[in-house]
Each structure stands twice: as C-alpha cells, then as structure tokens.
Amino acid sequence: xxxxxxxxxxxxxxxxxxxxxxxxxxxxxxxxxxxxxxxxxxxxxxxxxxxxxxxxxxxxxxxxxxxxxxxxxxxxxxxxxxxxxxxxxxxxxxxxxxxxxxxxxxxxxxxxxxxxxxxxxxxxxxxxxxxxxxxxxxxxxxxxxxxxxxxxxxxxxxxxxxxxxxxxxxxxxxxxxxxxxxxxxxxxxxxxxxxxxxxxxxxxxxxxxxxxxxxxxxxxxxxxxxxxxxxxxxxxxxxxxxxxxxxxxxxxxxxxxxxxxxxxxxxxxxxxxxxxxxxxxxxxxxxxx
Numbered sequence: 001x002x003x004x005x006x007x008x009x010x011x012x013x014x015x016x017x018x019x020x021x022x023x024x025x026x027x028x029x030x031x032x033x034x035x036x037x038x039x040x041x042x043x044x045x046x047x048x049x050x051x052x053x054x055x056x057x058x059x060x061x062x063x064x065x066x067x068x069x070x071x072x073x074x075x076x077x078x079x080x081x082x083x084x085x086x087x088x089x090x091x092x093x094x095x096x097x098x099x100x101x102x103x104x105x106x107x108x109x110x111x112x113x114x115x116x117x118x119x120x121x122x123x124x125x126x127x128x129x130x131x132x133x134x135x136x137x138x139x140x141x142x143x144x145x146x147x148x149x150x151x152x153x154x155x156x157x158x159x160x161x162x163x164x165x166x167x168x169x170x171x172x173x174x175x176x177x178x179x180x181x182x183x184x185x186x187x188x189x190x191x192x193x194x195x196x197x198x199x200x201x202x203x204x205x206x207x208x209x210x211x212x213x214x215x216x217x218x219x220x221x222x223x224x225x226x227x228x229x230x231x232x233x234x235x236x237x238x239x240x241x242x243x244x245x246x247x248x249x250x251x252x253x254x255x256x257x258x259x260x261x262x263x264x265x266x267x268x269x270x271x272x273x274x275x276x277x278x279x280x281x282x283x284x285x286x287x288x289x
C-alpha cells in the first residue's frame with residue numbers, strides 16, 4: 001500500500017482515484033478545484049480530501065493529476081499552492097492529463113531540481129475506460145521510475161507502456177488522437193453513404209467489421225451513430241483541444257497532418273451546431289445536416 005494523492009476529479013479522475021483506493025488498496029487523498037466534489041468523493045470511497053494541491057501532496061509516495069490543459073496543470077503543480085512545493089524527496093508525480101509535450105518536459109525538469117520524479121502519462125479509453133479501470137496509459141520518463149510506478153498505475157489500466165523520455169507519453173497520445181480523428185471521419189462517411197444508398201447499416205457493419213475496415217470505433221459507436229445519439233463518450237470540445245495540441249506540435253516538428261487539420265475544422269463546425277458536449281462520433285451529424 002502506498003500513500004497516494006489524486007488532483008482533479010472530473011469524469012476521468014473521479015473513477016481513477018476510486019480504483020487506486022479500492023482495486024489498488026492505497027491510502028488516497030483527493031483534491032479538486034471545487035472542494036465539495038472532493039468531499040463527496042471522500043465520503044463515497046472512504047479516503048481523505050485536501051483543500052489545496054500542496055496539502056494533498058504532502059508526504060505522499062505518488063501524486064496523480066488529471067486536469068484540463070497546460071495552464072491547469074501548471075496551476076496544480078508549480079502554482080501558488082501547487083503540489084511541487086510539498087512533494088517529498090524520492091516521490092513520483094504522475095500526470096494523466098492530455099497536455100503538450102512541452103509542459104511535460106518543463107515539469108519533469110522542475111521535479112528533478114526538487115528531488116522527485118515526474119512521469120507524463122496521458123490515458124486513452126474515455127469515461128467508460130476510466131469507470132471500468134481499463135485505460136491505456138502512455139508514459140514518458142525514466143525506466144526505473146516507470147518500473148516503480150507501474151504497479152500503482154495498473155489499478156486503473158489495462159495497458160501501460162513506457163514510450164520514451166519525458167514528453168514521449170504526450171507525443172504518443174497525440175498519435176492516438178490523430179488516428180482516432182481519421183477513423184471517426186471515415187466511419188461517419190461510410191454510414192452516411194450507406195444510408196443514402198438505402199442499405200441496412202447494421203447488416204453492413206456486421207460484415208465489414210470482420211474485415212480490414214473493422215475498428216474499435218466501428219464496433220462500439222456505429223449503433224449510436226446510426227441512431228443519431230451522441231452522448232456516449234469523449235466530448236467534441238475535448239477533442240478539439242487535443243487536436244490543437246497535435247497541430248501545434250506538428251508546426252514545431254515539421255510533420256504534415258492534412259487530414260487531422262481538416263477533421264479539426266469539421267469538429268469546429270459541430271461546435272457551431274451546438275454540439276460542444278456531443279461525443280466525437282457526432283461528425284456524422286455534420287454530414288446529415
């Protein structure tokens with residue numbers, strides 16, 4: 001059993017912290033910007049809550065975070081009441097936020113200066129993956145720190161992999177989102193085309209999903225897409241944030257992402273339709289407008 005803190009109790013962090021407590025068997029203290037939510041988590045799961053990131057992190061072996069973006073991450077780490085000021089020597093800070101590789105490298109250097117370690121460890125699998133404890137975790141950092149941390153991360157994960165040094169986890173998550181964007185657009189166009197052609201979409205998917213066209217998106221989203229229901233996962237607002245990170249990084253490293261840039265603009269149009277909180281499969285709604 002380790003002493004663990006978890007900073008950020010959104011739709012992902014809330015169940016992830018619970019898995020650390022119950023499946024992992026760890027002593028968990030939580031922090032959330034809205035203290036009432038942290039109090040609620042502590043009442044439900046029997047852990048403790050703190051009123052600041054620093055208070056939550058004090059004396060802990062591992063501190064996790066899952067917040068909104070780079071600025072939120074800096075606030076809970078190196079901000080005025082941030083966790084970094086209270087981290088003990090030899091501890092590990094594990095960030096599960098989808099953020100930039102730049103901030104990951106910045107915080108890894110800051111942690112090293114202070115005598116503890118940092119892993120960037122963004123996750124994939126959405127709200128359902130977090131609730132069921134089967135997330136995929138892409139990690140950047142040092143091998144020895146990863147080896148020490150993996151048994152703790154395993155509490156909410158199905159797959160945990162070390163991708164390289166600091167920032168490599170975030171870069172891998174960018175690739176994940178790039179691939180998803182293209183897949184969802186292709187699936188949306190396929191379903192749209194099938195409907196226009198007068199085909200039974202269920203029959204079509206039953207056949208083509210067993211071949212080269214098959215994907216997680218097809219298997220798990222085609223029914224809700226066909227029914228015009230878009231409240232089953234990762235929101236468009238979040239996807240646009242992530243694709244923005246991808247496109248910014250591509251500007252830095254010289255990668256060409258024409259399809260990603262195009263799909264990002266399609267998601268912008270979904271937002272303009274009022275679909276900010278629809279899930280990413282709502283690209284079909286844009287085609288059917």
